[in-house]
Amino acid sequence: MRHFFQKNAKILFVCFLILFTCTACSSPRAKDGRTKVDQIIASETVQIKKSEVNTTEISNQKLKKKYAKLDDNDMITIQPTSFSEAFDNGWFEGLIVWPLAQLINKVSASTDAGIGILVVTVLIQLLVFALTGKSQMASQRMQEIQPELQAIQNKYRGRTDEASQMKMYRETQALYQKYDIHPFGTILITFIQLPIMMGMYYATIRSYNVLVGSFMGVNLSTTPMEGIQSLNVAIIAIYVLMVVAQLVSFRLPTWLKKRQEEKDHVKKHEYRQENKENNMQSSMNMYMYTMTIMFAFIYLNWPTAMSFYWCVTSLFRIIQNIILHHAMNKVKTA
Template sequence: MANLLKGKSKILFLCLFILLTCTACSSPRATDGKTKLDMIIASEEVTVRKDQVNISEIQDEDLKKEYKDYKDDEKITIKPMTFGEAFNEGWFSGLIVWPLAQVINRIAAFTDAGWGIILTTVIIQGAVFLFTRKSQMSAQRMQEIQPEMQRIQDKYKGKTDDRSRMMMAQETQRLYQKYDIHPFGSILVTFIQLPIMMGVYYAMVRASSVVYGTFMGIDLTQTPLFGFQHLQWAYIVIYILMVISSIASMKMPQWLKKRQDKIDHVKTKDYLKNGKDPMSSMNMTMYFSTGFVALLYISWPIAMSFYWLVSSLTRVCFNIFMHAMIVKEAKEKKSKDIIR
């Protein structure tokens, strides 16, 4: 374990540093919920109505004076933001937020802001999966063996002597080796996802195509809270689908494992017949994290709910793919054992 932590410590430190950097970034949204004019990232020169952006809270005093007396329906010209200008704000804005916003803008130029978000999300999730494939495979196996983990924990529950602790650690380690699990994997994936989520948030709030664009008539800058307050069903449906898909993406490994056990005619273990749900603690964690996301996203632009919805559906597809790989590896290993 010490070697494992030592080998991953640099990556963990980098993820923590990025996360702290994200939280230190100045907010591109003003108190009225609109994006500040001088924070918008455009790929080409565009015009928007004054009431679509915030003028009063921007730092650029020249812009503030120039557009101060404009009426709400008058047009404001937004010039393209260069990489250098974005990088001057900070390396996080230059290296992560600006490229993501530009990808959204470029795709939206051929379709609309909604498809810009969808395709950018798929690209992001695909890149994350390729970079953390082994870690995600390990994390999926970890979820699938939770009943066996619970059995070990119940076996040594209340035993605090050194011998019991050592035996519990040994059994847990053997279980990890049996399923080729690296405990640090799930932690690594989580810490990578956090700064990406913040980067996407800043990119979507600042991308010009999202600021003035729509998707099927939906204003992507409005919040789910706005939808609930004004009974705008499109916002409500997207928000609810986001919550459902988020739960589905986290519980998918469990569902796939149960389905596979039925296919393989695996008998229910004795420790699963005692009336105690071995997945209850993990399910509580999942529901808590989903509740946290739901609470956070209700006041964020609906574009972020849309992003999380597509991300969750993409992760469901990856869950199914990884489960198929795990089953294939298990069958190949079993065949080799029989030959030996």
């Protein structure tokens, strides 16, 4: 573990810096749930009704006084948001939020808000896979080297002295290095995904086309909680599908592995370390279910646009896992 943190200290520092920057960003949503008018990102000069945005919790006092004189049905003009303006508010907003929001705006302009989010989400997931694909392939190799890993552990079984434990650690690390495996690579994947997810949150909340647009008649700025209260079947369906897709994406690798073992008629032997694997699996399951429940509660009060984004993300991962599974098995049988 210490070797891992020493080797990846710079990467982890950048990840923590990104997360710190994300948490430091001001919320684009006001207490009433509406987007603050001065937080909207537009790609062209547009107008929006005062009643559709919040004008009382903005930082610009002159605009605040100006908007206070308007009626709810009066229109407010929104000027295009430039990169320099976004970057002045922080590099996270300039380099991540602004490009995502503008890309959503551009795609949505010729289609609808849902298609804009879908296209941007797929592009993001392809980028994430390009950055973390090696770690995902390594997790597949980890399953294949279990016999060799068990042989090392059996060699030092019952030897609890520090010298023996250090030798076992070195041999284990040499085995990981031989197969180019990074056991803690999933930590980096999580840190990479979190700022991207936060960037998409800010982008979808602040994108003008998402704010005023829809997807197949569904107002994506409405929250699932509002959809449940009004019995909006479409919004409820998107929310439920998001939760189900997330659960399936978490559990799918385990299901695929079990199915492949049954297909190959693999018998479990002692080297499979059933107790250890069960403990690891239980920990992973607890993490997965905790994350799903956490997101389910959070997303109840976030715009449906975010539920739609996470639903598309989970569906993408399901397809990705299936493709990776078949690709790894083809390599094994080649």
